[in-house]
Amino acid sequence: MSFTMRAAKVPPNSASLDEAKNRVFDLFRTACRSLPSVMEIYNLDDVVTISQLRSAISSEIRRNSHVTNPKVIDMLVFKGMEELGNITEHAKQRHHIIGQYVVGNHGLIQDSASKEKGMSDFLKNFYKSNYF
Amino acid sequence: MAMKAAVLRHIRLSAAPTRTLGLASPASCRWGGVLGSVFRSLSSHGDDHLSKDEVVDRVLSVVKSFPKVDPSSVTPDVHFQKDLGLDSLDNVEIVMALEEEFKLEIPDLEADKIDSTRLAIEYIYNHPMAG
Numbered sequence: 001m002s003f004t005m006r007a008a009k010v011p012p013n014s015a016s017l018d019e020a021k022n023r024v025f026d027l028f029r030t031a032c033r034s035l036p037s038v039m040e041i042y043n044l045d046d047v048v049t050i051s052q053l054r055s056a057i058s059s060e061i062r063r064n065s066h067v068t069n070p071k072v073i074d075m076l077v078f079k080g081m082e083e084l085g086n087i088t089e090h091a092k093q094r095h096h097i098i099g100q101y102v103v104g105n106h107g108l109i110q111d112s113a114s115k116e117k118g119m120s121d122f123l124k125n126f127y128k129s130n131y132f
Numbered sequence: 133m134a135m136k137a138a139v140l141r142h143i144r145l146s147a148a149p150t151r152t153l154g155l156a157s158p159a160s161c162r163w164g165g166v167l168g169s170v171f172r173s174l175s176s177h178g179d180d181h182l183s184k185d186e187v188v189d190r191v192l193s194v195v196k197s198f199p200k201v202d203p204s205s206v207t208p209d210v211h212f213q214k215d216l217g218l219d220s221l222d223n224v225e226i227v228m229a230l231e232e233e234f235k236l237e238i239p240d241l242e243a244d245k246i247d248s249t250r251l252a253i254e255y256i257y258n259h260p261m262a263g
Contacts, residue, residue, distance in 0.1 A: 024221075025220075025240075026240065029228060029240065032225075032228040032231075032232075033231075033237070050232060051197070054228060054229065055199060058221055062221060065221075
């Protein structure tokens with residue numbers, strides 16, 4: 001209940017790219033500061049270190065580094081906040097965290113290169129995301 | 133904040149002669165004695181404040197352990213983005229790593245200004261709670 005109430009609060013759109021950028025950094029800082037409690041909640045001490053998780057977060061952010069529309073960035077920041085809220089509220093389980101952030105997106109896919117060989121750049125980008 | 137840091141550093145300097153009572157001049161000895169006895173009994177901090185060398189060592193080791201950084205190019209006077217080829221997100225990541233290492237919480241406005249090892253060392257050395 002408490003979480004749904006907090007999630008309903010949406011800040012106004014960023015006026016400029018700089019403001020959106022600062023929101024991204026704020027999100028990153030908040031996420032980094034909540035890492036010690038995440039380590040504790042999900043018992044991750046023997047699987048991963050805080051600095052590895054920090055790099056995982058920054059690479060998640062960097063995946064969207066080509067986005068230049070402030071509204072899209074705001075939306076992505078909102079999704080990031082939502083994800084962070086879910087994680088710190090213990091709405092996930094340990095294997096979710098390990099699968100998504102420790103093993104990584106491409107952890108279990110070994111031969112994606114061979115499948116993508118005949119694909120055009122357009123199709124690769126199409127599968128990857130909508131935001132261009 | 134700046135004033136607090138300045139006062140703390142002053143106290144630490146003037147308290148130092150208490151350890152070498154025989155060698156210090158009478159004036160500094162008296163001040164050192166008075167300040168030392170007053171402040172040491174009231175504060176659990178201050179005595180264990182970090183030395184400059186320790187701060188430099190630990191900041192450099194944090195920066196060197198950053199995955200994208202070539203450890204041999206890290207010096208006490210290196211700019212994260214200009215010299216190490218990092219971007220602004222890496223910069224924030226390094227500052228967060230420093231926060232974790234020294235158990236600090238650096239306010240966002242201050243954190244934005246830290247863009248080189250020299251500034252990081254200076255900020256952490258002057259921070260009274262760095263540990």
